[in-house]
Amino acid sequence: MRSLPPIRNRLFCPGPTPVPAESSLAGLETTLYHRSSEFKAEVLQARKGLQPFFQSPEDPLILTSSGSGAMESAMVNLTGEGDPIIAINGGKFGERWTKLGQAYGCQVKEMRLTWGETVDLDALKTLIQETPGLKAVFVQANETSTGVAHPIQDIADLVHKESDALLVVDAVSALVAHHIPMTDWGIDCLLSGSQKGFGTPAGLAFIALSDRAWGRLSSRRRFYFDLDRERKGQESGTTAWTPATSLIRSLNVSLIKLNDIGVEACDQYHRTAAEACREASATWGLSLFSKSHHSQALTAVALPAEVDGVALLKHAKERYGAMFAGGQDQAKGKIVRIAHLGLFDMFDLLAGLTALEYTLKDFHVIEELGQGVAAAMTRLHQP
Amino acid sequence: MRSLPPIRNRLFCPGPTPVPAESSLAGLETTLYHRSSEFKAEVLQARKGLQPFFQSPEDPLILTSSGSGAMESAMVNLTGEGDPIIAINGGKFGERWTKLGQAYGCQVKEMRLTWGETVDLDALKTLIQETPGLKAVFVQANETSTGVAHPIQDIADLVHKESDALLVVDAVSALVAHHIPMTDWGIDCLLSGSQKGFGTPAGLAFIALSDRAWGRLSSRRRFYFDLDRERKGQESGTTAWTPATSLIRSLNVSLIKLNDIGVEACDQYHRTAAEACREASATWGLSLFSKSHHSQALTAVALPAEVDGVALLKHAKERYGAMFAGGQDQAKGKIVRIAHLGLFDMFDLLAGLTALEYTLKDFHVIEELGQGVAAAMTRLHQP
Incomplete structure (x- = not known):
């Protein structure tokens, strides 16, 4: 039957993620002048609060932009025209590194992966060796389009052993869900966004650089995303441009x-x-789209070939209020991406899996209700 | 005496401006996926709602950035390396055009004005005539640092009569307070931000181009601020990057x-x-910092030379909860900027003038209370 009290909309897409009511309410305070000492204290507090998740040498900088703005800031501050770079392209967001590098005139060597797969370290080693003057390697910690978490620590070790290049890691959807200690792992630039693991509305991005990266700022033209300028100002809580004050609150x-x-x-x-989520998927008889190195931020489940994934997700949303993300580009209509990222509790997650199980039943993908949810419940009850 | 119920903080700085509670509350809805049909409808609605204030040929585009991001987008989409441009620098924000143009390698001819003054049209005419191949003229509709509203319609007429250049107008603090019909006046690029006249928290910027400007996009490298890409996507409500969903609500x-x-x-x-505000200032015996062409968005009042403006504004804030902006750079400590911009009612404005009058009395700038406020009250009571 239909739930008579209307079903709440729930987000299970990999960003925006649920925002706690207290966080949203804090954004109602809109009488802060961004150059006041009170607001500067908010900026410093946010930078300090981000630091444990970055484990960066300095507190991360805050930008008013999407995560893609932080990606652009990494590209324009750390590379120059004609620089050889490697972009690891394992999906939609890896492809963005390639496009960004090309847009800014780098010599982009792309390591293109089959969607759902991760980096072959030997192939990466060869590519690095074949790229004299390699300036930087760009990768996602978590490829949101496929549900693969690339092995960042191994990649960092390899990059530093084989070259003098910087390692730039897009952790927009990875941070909080994955522990990524920037300095310990030798990451030179780590960036993220507000609307994923950090449980905050979209509109802010975060970025931190290693000392080595700060020492290698390029001479490329830049203005809005000039990180050196942000660094000087944000030392005292002064952003270069008017920041999204309510979002920082x-x-x-x-x-x-x-x-x-x-x-x-x-x-x-x-x-x-x-x-x-993986245990529920296995119980439903569905395989994962990620072949290995499964993300802790989202699970990409492959649908049977005969199922129309677009219609299935529409049904989940309209009938059960549950918003999952489907596949992008080549994966369109073929997968369901279940995000489990940010400030959601385990009952929220079970509500999502229940909605998905209902939907799979309605689409005759499964026969019996309760089995996948039971598997997930059981896993969540263990320590 | 002190007001026993604590005094509310009130913003009278030229951005961020007061946000109506209903607007803030709408931002609490954070379960919208930015690629859902519901959210795309929000984007289209916002673009349509902005249009009457721009009177642009197409509904304005929405960017997730500060107003300075929109300024950068104008520069990187409409100019190329080495292009001759004119930047009208009448204060802190005019200076930003100069710096932006220089950062992006334009040949910047700067028309530097004495702070508080506006453009001498004959001098501008000469400068245009002396600049062969002039690509674009950059100006503020409202120079927020001085309280001057430059005569945009006259400037537009002159630019188009004397050259083939584009006219780019920063109306971050001008729109809503000033009626600036883009197409009628022949403006080629008009831009603004959410946190000023539009009574919304900071984090969004808006930009519209004339058909002529769309026909002259430069080949400069750009990515996050690629307006052509935004235009194609936003036709159906799809922003290029994850937008600040709560702010658009x-x-x-x-x-x-x-x-x-x-x-x-x-x-x-x-x-x-x-x-x-000008009548109150006159009653207080204070002169205006703007020599002519006074802004409708803010009033910049000059303080007597012996008064420490920084201390005065600190007192207004700490004693009366009223946050005015002081002077920037060369005007630091010398002026008070009273913003009357956005969704404030006339009683809010009178509260601000009362707080300022109390402060002027506390600093012995005036003797008698009530006179400036009475003058403002009287003006606000007239049709």
Whole structure:
């Protein structure tokens, strides 16, 4: 039957993610002047609150833009015209590194992966060796379009062993769900966004550079995304341009929650949530789109070939209020991406899996209700 | 005496401006996926709601950035390396055009004005005539640092009569307070931001181009601020990058209010508010920092030389909760900028003038209380 009290909309797409009511409410305070000492304190607090998730040498910088703006800032600050770079393209977001590099006139060597697969380290080693003067390697910590989490620590070790290049990591959908200690792993640039693991509305991006990267800023033309300028100002909480003040207020409330949980516990919780989703998928008899290195932020489930994935997701949304993301480009209509990212609790996740199980039943993908959810419940009940 | 119920903080700085509670509350809806049909409808609604204030040939595009991001987008889409441009620099924001043009390698001819003054049209004519191949002229509709509203219609006529150059107008703090019909006046690029006249939190910027400007996009490298890409996507409500969804929700509520009032009535109301502030200033015996062409968005009042403006504004804020902006750079400590911009009512404005009058009395700038406020009240009571 239909739920008589109307079903709430729930987001299970890999960003925007659910925003805690307290965080949203904090954004209602809109009488802060962005150059006041009170607001500068908010900026400093947010930078400090982000730091444990970046484990960066300096507190991350805050930009008013989407995550793609932070990607652009990495490209325009760290590369110059004609620089040889490697872009690891394992999906829609890897492809963005390629396009960004091309747009800014780099010599882009693309390591194109089959969607759902991760980096072959030997092939990457060869590519690095074949690229004299390699300036930087660009990769996603988590390829949101396929549900693959690339092995960043291994990639970092390889890049630094085989070259003098910088390693730039897009962790827009990875941070909080994955523990990525920037300095320990030798990452030279780590970036993220507000609307994923950080449980804040979209509109802010975050970026941190290693000392080595700060020492190698390119002479490329830039203005809005000039990180050196941001760094000088944000030392005292002064952003270069008018920041999204209400979003920074919301961010600070979410960061308090996230830091109370702790970086390691966030990583563990997301790992368990991912396992619960994989167990549900296996119970439904569905395979994963990611072949290995499954993300802790989202699970990409392959649908049987005869099922119209677009219609299935439309049904899940219209009938059960659950908004999953489908496949992009070549995966369109073929997969369901279940996000388990940010400030959601395990009952939210189970509501999503229940909605998906209902939908799979309605589409005759499964016969019996309750089995996949039971598998997930069981996994979530274990320590 | 102190007000026993605590005094509310009130913003009288020229952005961020007060956000109506209904607009803020609309931003609490954070379960919209930015690629859903519901959210695309929000984008289209916002673009349509902005149009009457731009009177642009197409509905304006929405960017997730500050107003400076929209300034950068104008520069990188409409100029190429080495292009001769004119930047009219009448203050802090005019200077930003110069710096942007220089950062992007244009040949910048700067028309530097004494702060508080506006453009000498004969001098501009000469400069245009002396600049063969002039690509574009950049100006502020409203120079927020000085309280001068440059005569855009006259400038547009001159630019088009004397050259083939594009006219780019930064109306970040001008729109809503000033009626600026883009197409009628022959403006080629008009841009603004969410946190000023549009009564929405900071984080969004808006930009519209003339057909002529669309026909002259430069070949310069760009990615995040690629307006052609935004134009193609936003035709159906699809932004190029993840937009600040909650802010667009808030914007739509503010735009409904603003369109209910109407463009002409907004212009008239802000003109009256500005006149009320000028009458109060005159009554206090204070002169204006703007020599002519006074802005309808803010009034810049010069303080007597012996008064420490920084201390005065600190007092206004700490004692009376009223946040005015002081002078920037060369005007630091010398002026008070009273914003009367966006969705504030006349009682809010009078509260601000009362707080300022109390402060002037506390600093012995005036003797008798009530006179300046009475002058403003009287002006606001007239039709």
